[in-house]
Amino acid sequence: MGSFFILRCVFIIIFFFNGAFGNIWTRTEMVELAGYGEQKLSSVLITGSLICDISRPRLHSIAIPGATVAIKCHTGSKKRSRWIKAVTDDSGEFEIDLPSQLHAIPDLENTCFIKPLHVPKPYRCYHTSTNIHKRIKLVSSTNGFRVYTSGKIMLQGYSSRS
Structure with a gap:
């Protein structure tokens, strides 16, 4: 439960940080940043x-x-x-x-x-x-x-x- 809360906080901070500087990250970049990939690892x-x-x-x-x-x-x-x-x-x-x-x-x-x-x-x-x-x-x-x-x-x- 605690790790999910931390991950959610990271996404919220990134969202506000992106909005402040005008950068918009793509879904793919966000997924890779969070450590999850849609590509098969094996x-x-x-x-x-x-x-x-x-x-x-x-x-x-x-x-x-x-x-x-x-x-x-x-x-x-x-x-x-x-x-x-x-x-x-x-x-x-x-x-x-x-x-x-x-x-x-x-x-x-x-x-x-x-x-x-x-x-x-x-x-x-x-x-x-x-x-x-x-x-x-x-x-x-x-x-x-x-x-x-x-x-x-x-x-x-x-x-x-x-």
Whole structure:
């Protein structure tokens, strides 16, 4: 409560100081002066791909486009964490931009996991066990930008596509 009062007083003083000298600061300058920014301080990107391992002799595996995958991170609070979803592209690959409120979770590799949620009908693939989730692994960290990957998530089954 006290810090909010001090911050409010600073804004009032700046407002009167600006008015006295005729300077008008822009909203952006005021936000930066107060220490708040609208630019992201960090980014966390999760990547991976969804592959169907076909049991037919001539086909080894195929990418699954249009599938829904999701990541869930346990925050440690009693509040339920929610699934953050993504859809695979034509190559079976997905990207999830983790919301900023999850960036500060310590040890993301052990608190977050990926799970396939839905596979389109033409692909008759399934996860061998519905309780198995794929962990993520840090692959890059530079200037507040971190990239994790789940690697290839292999589903077992067959496809009606040839």
